[in-house]
Amino acid sequence: MHESLQKAVTKVLSPLVRLLLRHGVSHAEFANWAKQAYVTEASEHFGIKGKSPTVSRMAIMTGINRKEVKRIRELPSEVGTGVSKFNRAVRVVTGWLQDQEFQNDRGKPDVLRYGDPEDSFNQLVKRYGGDVPARAMLDELKRVGTVDHQEDKVTLQHAGYVPHQSESALLDIFALSATDLLTTLEHNLHKTDQRRLQMSVAYDDVTTEGREHFRKLSAKQGMALLKVLDKSLAGFDKGTTSSVTGEGSHRIGLGVYWIEDISSQDELAAASDKEDKPT
Template sequence: MSESTDTKPEGASLHAPLARLLRPLVRLLVARGITFPALTDLLRELYVNVAEYDFALPGKEQTDSRVSLLTGIHRKEVRRLRGAGAPVSVVPAVVSRTSRIIARWIADPAFTDSQGQPLPLPRTADAGAPSFEALVSGVTRDLRPRAVLDEWLDRGLAFTDARDRIVLAEAAYVPRGDGSGEPQLYYFGRNLHDHIAASVANIVGDTPRFLERAVHYDGLSKELAAKLEARAREIAMEALQQANREAHAACQTDPGGAYRWNFGVYVYAEAAPPARPADER
């Protein structure tokens, strides 16, 4: 009996989705001068790290031979790379501080109006009254509110109105810049990690554990795509602000622990080439 020529290697079904997933990342790597050999070195280290820690057998010591078998990397290289530890994503101080202050400004009833929008704040005010000084001091005592304000005004995260009140700019909700800034790159890694991790957990788990859905339409005019993108931004911001308000309120009575939670959304539109018939692929 001859072996079927239709048999696909294990994992072959992942090739097409992986190519689609990796294409924009490769575009970023090429644009930033990260070469293929440099990426190969990183992937080799990650393969060893994941096999060593995520695929260890209960009650058994993970061996170089098993890591080599799982990864296809020579045992000599495995021995060199083992124990390096998983790359740690340290939250930049500016990201942690800024995100906590903004989260409070758009969630705490003391600093929002009746519609839940962030109030314009005077620089200072009497005790118990909302002010930018009270907002910052309630989050951190390590920095003077004036220093935070100067930084925000310089970065365009806030501006002053005609009454010299501090107003939160829309730009404060999303890190902006040329892509080289520390906050933007931090969120790039964290948010993509969590989205991919949720998708992978749903694939390898017995039942889908995380919500991971999208609404999508093809064959649209440029005008309709732009209109839907704008409306989707409005809907997304409403959902994010509501989630932030509820999470902020719940944290006031939470005893704390080792878990973290992330709720994210994305909106994307592009001019896509028409799909080819299956017999032409």
């Protein structure tokens, strides 16, 4: 069992290690982060009868000595992960894409006016951004390259909240999306009788022409699917629709992502050409 687990986890860690190496993070620094994750997960999910485990029990479970467990548990909680800000920015952009009030005659996102409380961009943020001020939301969308702001006009640059000019925003999305996917995969391994939706389509010998065809098709169909799902789900979200009532407060959703191995033939060829060129 441990051999299979080791192979699976090593493979999962590969893209994470690439990210860490690009950012100059050493193995020792990553090991410290991993210890924090071990202690956090043990504390939050492996207690008995709803109670957090003792330091001694956590030391036994994690293999980290009691002194180190105690030190990690006393570290200040992390704040400002960007997840809340990300979620609200997504809601605003999605509302811009979906709500007819903020679209032009062709059903495309309209150029909105920003300034007075009654201006269209301000109203968009008021409707979909919760308690975030319009100025703060505009600054965030500008920071990541999602909108263009000229005088009193705001133009949507991309069909979704996809940061193009902020590495920190991209890392927020990386953390959120990777955690969501791994949480579902771990759940399906642990609770085989209550499996969550987990599907994908991939082939391993596709031509370059086929890759480009599928890239365009998947982008178009994926966006169409997410728009339908977003419209349906928003109707049950108390934070988005003020008239919604009912019990529970769940974070649920569905992710769509592109699959392509880093070792694709085109990338290998490009890397080879780069190595052959004189410097």
